[in-house]
Amino acid sequence: MFPNGWEVSPAILGRVADYAVELWHEHRIPIILSTLFILGFLRIYLRLTDSRQEKLVALPKVYNSEKKGLEEKKNKTEELAKVVVKKVSSSESSSGDDERRKATGKKKLGGPRRIKGDANKRLRKEGDKQQDVKRKIQVLVFYSCLTGSTEKIARQFAQEFGNSLTKSTEEEKAQTAFLPPQVLDLSEVDYDEYFISPPKTEEGEKVDYFYLVLLPSFNIDSINDTFLEHLQETHHDFRIDTSPLAPILGYSVFGFGDREGWPTEEEGYCFQAKEVDKWMAKLTGRKRAYPLGMGDWKRDGKERLGEWKNGLVDVLGQIEQNGGLGEGVPGSGDPIESDDEEVEDDGEVLFDEPAEQNGGKSKSSGSLEDVEDIGRIMAANGNTGKKPSAPIAVDFTTEGKPKRKAAAPIVIKEMVPKNSPTYNSLTKQGYAIVGSHSGVKICRWTKSALRGRGSCYKYSFYGINSHQCMETTPSLSCSNKCVFCWRHGTNPVGTTWRWVVDPPDLIFNGVKENHYKKIKMMRGVPGVRAERFAEAMRIRHCALSLVGEPIFYPHINEFLGMLHKERISSFLVCNAQHPDQLAALQHVTQLYVSIDASNKESLRRIDRPLHRDFWERFNRCLDILRERRFQQRTVFRLTLVKDFNLEDEVEGYADLVQKGLPCFVEIKGVTYCGTSTSSSAGLTMQNVPFYTEVCDFVVALEKALKKRGLNYGIAAEHAHSCCILLASDRFYKEGKWHTRIDYERFFELLEERGPDGEFTPEEYMGPETPEWATWGKGGFDPRDQRVDRKGRPVEVS
Structure with missing residues (x-):
């Protein structure tokens, strides 16, 4: 009701409101623009007419x-x-x-x-300043030594360096942030404690660490080799962040050399110090606080070390004031690193995805042209009599390549030539290249077993002593590029053998020699047990599963014969893409086939095979395994990848098991490698299943097999490897699982009946599976001591 007594009905108010809304929607743009124009004009007018405009003062x-x-x-x-x-x-x-x-x-x-000082320091809150006063800086001086001279130098240097950092008066000493430097011998410290992450401090303490390394270079086996190998493996370890030492304040390296022995840097002067400096830059996220120092102790070593010390004192003084390296400090920029992980195509081996087609032309270089010469290569080897007139049907890796106009002399190339990008990449990952296409590498489980810290799942399941196991391959090439491959995509790929073929005796002697060299390098590692080190000098088992496709090697049977002649068991892994080679394979101790998917599309996504007929090849291999099930110990190896082959594929896997009827089925969760080719396939840590998920999958698979009338049971587990074993009831005797192998009996059967003779897996079935390895027990050997990543004991429940 209005003040004069008028009343307005709600209907009229509603129509007025609707009209106002309609009017606003129809004219809102002119109204808004007009309002903005008026306000802008008013603001300009007021500024022009204000005679008391103030000047800006930066106070x-x-x-x-x-x-x-x-x-x-x-x-x-x-x-x-x-x-x-x-x-x-x-x-x-x-x-x-x-x-x-x-x-x-x-x-x-x-x-x-103009104000002088650190801007970041001015912006800190008072509470942060109080915390900074309490934080201390601990300088760690690492050294290696053979004769004792470097130890004296390191201790004297640490004392002088500490005196240069601390203040003179008692009051200044109480306020300084530096703790007395600690001197540590690289032959005695646990690398996992210092070079995987900074040392842990007690609660209430806030200590930042600064690393200094004094390293003489030796041309003989020494602790330097072990230390360098640890830095390399830490950098390439898929379970560790690429820059695990990034939390430290910085680092610097000083190398001692002998110019009489190594006159130039290219010939080896301070070469190990340079390697340590390079790997530390990668592990710390490029926190080189001062450039690499080098000196000849017989000539200018003291002077160079003094200059290096003075430069470090200045840098640490800046760190104390600013809290970090900051800008402009020598070494704080991006260092030029050599041997980058990105391996380019050297024109002789195949990497990565096949070239994309664009208008009938390939984007790749001429590195793939040699595949078209398979016919001529085979002719050169005496495999064919005539060059075919029609183009040879080859894999899609050669699709779209123009035909060569003129025939050139064919030179069969080496798979991995020395000093090629492939060779350099694999060797820096810890591989020893034997010949032109074979490799060997010491397994992390071998190192763990030498120190009594646990063995791999093969010990729990089959009785393999990990410290007596050699991991090798006679062929570094593979016909798949699996998304979970650990090898960073650096090994060559191909569908046919087109390289030089090394004789099997060269490979056999070479891999043994290099394996023993790597074992000997473990003798100076803290915690290595003497009795296991002695046993490790006698190879008893060979895992042909390192990288590539071992069955691809043309003389694989001869190589296996050499292993068996020295009573070395053979565990061969293939990827079910070479049925002809699988059919011609003679006896092996245990034959693995990787079953990474239950259907064609899933297999294409996960294994990324190069063969066009990959699914047909896969099924032919399963048929061969079914025929061999009473002649070989056959194993299906299932690698579970979340969002790839874990969900809704139990029934499909059960169908494959029914088709191949293997003796055993190993189910393992994928191990993620962050720097592998998986990044281009969309694989992340989210695709790594938890152990509970793997357990649920195994239980479901067991039920699906029993539903089909297949008698398989859960025989053993190794929780630390996220691996579980399903076994056929053929290996269940008198209420106990017998998954282990009687290796001596296997070699006796080979000698009695020959490599082509017939004998069944039951004839060399070993003793019963240990109680601690059975389902629900975890699978960790109670004789070993389980430790965490820092080497601290962990109780196994």
């Missing part, structure tokens, strides 16, 4: 403390200038410019005052 502290002066606009500039002069005259930390201004009485404040 935030004075401005905030003189709020009353802001109200008196006429005399504002004069009053602020007086306050500045007063502040400058009473301040003990004023700059030279301020002093001259006070002496001359100048009041000109035409620009911002």
Whole structure:
């Protein structure tokens, strides 16, 4: 009701509101633009007519403390200038410019005052400053030594360096952030404690670490080799972050050399110190605080070490003030690193995805042209009599390549030539290349077993002594590029053998020699058990599963015969893509086939095979295994990848098991390698299943097999490897599982009946599976001591 007594009905108000909304929607753009124009015009008018416009003065502290002066606009500039002069005259930390201004009485404040110091430091809160006072800096001086001279140098250096860092008076010493430097021998420290992550401090302590390494270079086996190998493996370890030492403040390396023995740097002068400097740069996220120092102790070593020490004192002084390396500090920029992990195609081996087609032309270089010469290569080897007139059907890796116009002399190339990018990449990952296409590498489980810290799942399941196991391959090439491959995509790929073929005796002797060399390098590692080290010098088992496709090697049977002649068991892994070679394979101790998917599309996504007929080849291999099930110990190896082959594929896997009827089925969760080719396939840590998920899958698979009338049971597990074993009831005797192997009996059967003779897996079935390895027991040998990543004991429940 209006004041005069009028009343308006709700219907009229509703129509008025609807009309207003309709009017607003129809004319809202002109109204908004008009309003903005009026406001803008008004603002310009007021600024032009205001004769008391103020000047900007960059004095935030004075401005905030003189709020009353802001109200008196006429005399504002004069009053602020007086306050500045007063502040400058009473301040003990004023700059030279301020002093001259006070002496001359100048009041000109035409620009911002220049302030010296760290901007980040000025912005810290008072609480953060109090925390910084409590934080300490611990310098760790690492050294290696054979004769004792480097130890004396390191201890003397640490004492002098510590004296240079600490202050003179007692009051200054109490306020300094530096703790006395610690001197550590690389032959005695646990690398996992210092070079996988910074050392842990006690609760309440806040300590930042700074690493210094004094390293003489030796041309003989020494602790330096073990140390360098640890740095390399840590960098390439899929379970560890690529820069695990990034939390430290910085590092620097000084190398001692002998110019008489190594006159130039290229010939080896301080070469191990340079390697340590390079790998530390990668592990710390490029926190080289001072450049690499080098000196000949017989000549200029003391002078060079003194210069290096003085430079470090300056750098650490800056770190104490600023809290970090900052900008402009020597070495704080991006160092030029050699041997980058990105391996380019050297024109002789195949990497990565096949070239994309564009208008009938391939984007790749001429590195794939040699595949078209398979016919001529085979002719050169005596495999064919005539060059075919029609183009040879080859794999899609050669699709779209123009035919060569003129026939050139065919030179069969080496698979991995020395000093090629492939060779350099594999060797820096810890592989020893034997010949032109074979390799060997010491397994991490071998190192763990030598120290009594646990063996791999093959020990729990089959009784393999991990410290007596050699991991090798006679062929570094593979016909798949699996998304979970650990090899960073650096090994060559191909569908047919087109390289030089090394004789089997060269490979056999070479892999043994290099394996023993790597075992010998473990003798100086803390915790290695003497009895296991002695046993490791006798190879008893060979895992042909390192990288590539071992069955691809043309003389694989001869190589296996050499292993068996020295009573070395053979565990061969193939990827079910070479049925002809599988059919011609003679006896092996245990034959693995990787079953990475249950259907064609899933297999294409996970294994990324190069063969066009990969699914047909896969099924032919399963048929061969079914025929061999009473002649070989056959194993299906299932690698579970979340969001790839884990969900809704139990029934499909059960169908494959029914088709191949293997003796055993190993189910293992994928191990993620962050720097592998998996990144291009969309594989992340989210695709790694938890052990509970693997257990659920195994239980479901067991039920699906029993539903089909197949008698398989859960025989053993190794929780630490996220691996579980399903076994056929053929190996269940008298209420116990017998998954282990009687190796001596296997070799006796080979000698009695020959490599082509017939004998069944039951004839060399070993003793019963240990109780601690059975389902629900975890699978960790109670005789070993389980430790965490820092080497601290862990109780196994």
